[in-house]
Amino acid sequence: MNDDKSKEFLYTLLGGALLLKDKFSDQFDEILKQGEKSKENIKATATETMTKANEQKKEIESELKNKIKTIVSELGLATKEDIEELKELIKNKNS
Numbered sequence: 001m002n003d004d005k006s007k008e009f010l011y012t013l014l015g016g017a018l019l020l021k022d023k024f025s026d027q028f029d030e031i032l033k034q035g036e037k038s039k040e041n042i043k044a045t046a047t048e049t050m051t052k053a054n055e056q057k058k059e060i061e062s063e064l065k066n067k068i069k070t071i072v073s074e075l076g077l078a079t080k081e082d083i084e085e086l087k088e089l090i091k092n093k094n095s
Helices: 002-033 039-075 080-094
Strands: none
Touching: 002 039
């Protein structure tokens, strides 16, 4: 079961990386095609492309974070909060 979740996680990461590569490649190809435009137009296009790339990166990071949380939950792994709660219980018990 852990192997299936690990594989699923790996495939999700690889898919995200390939998606980013394709998005960046297409957008930078478009910039190159517009090479004859004025310097200001190229700068504006580059800024817009970087903004879109950053937005897409955030979306993919969010999707990956949610997927990781789901996998951690399904595997029954302890979270930081779980560990802190246990520390407090032990501390209170020893007091």
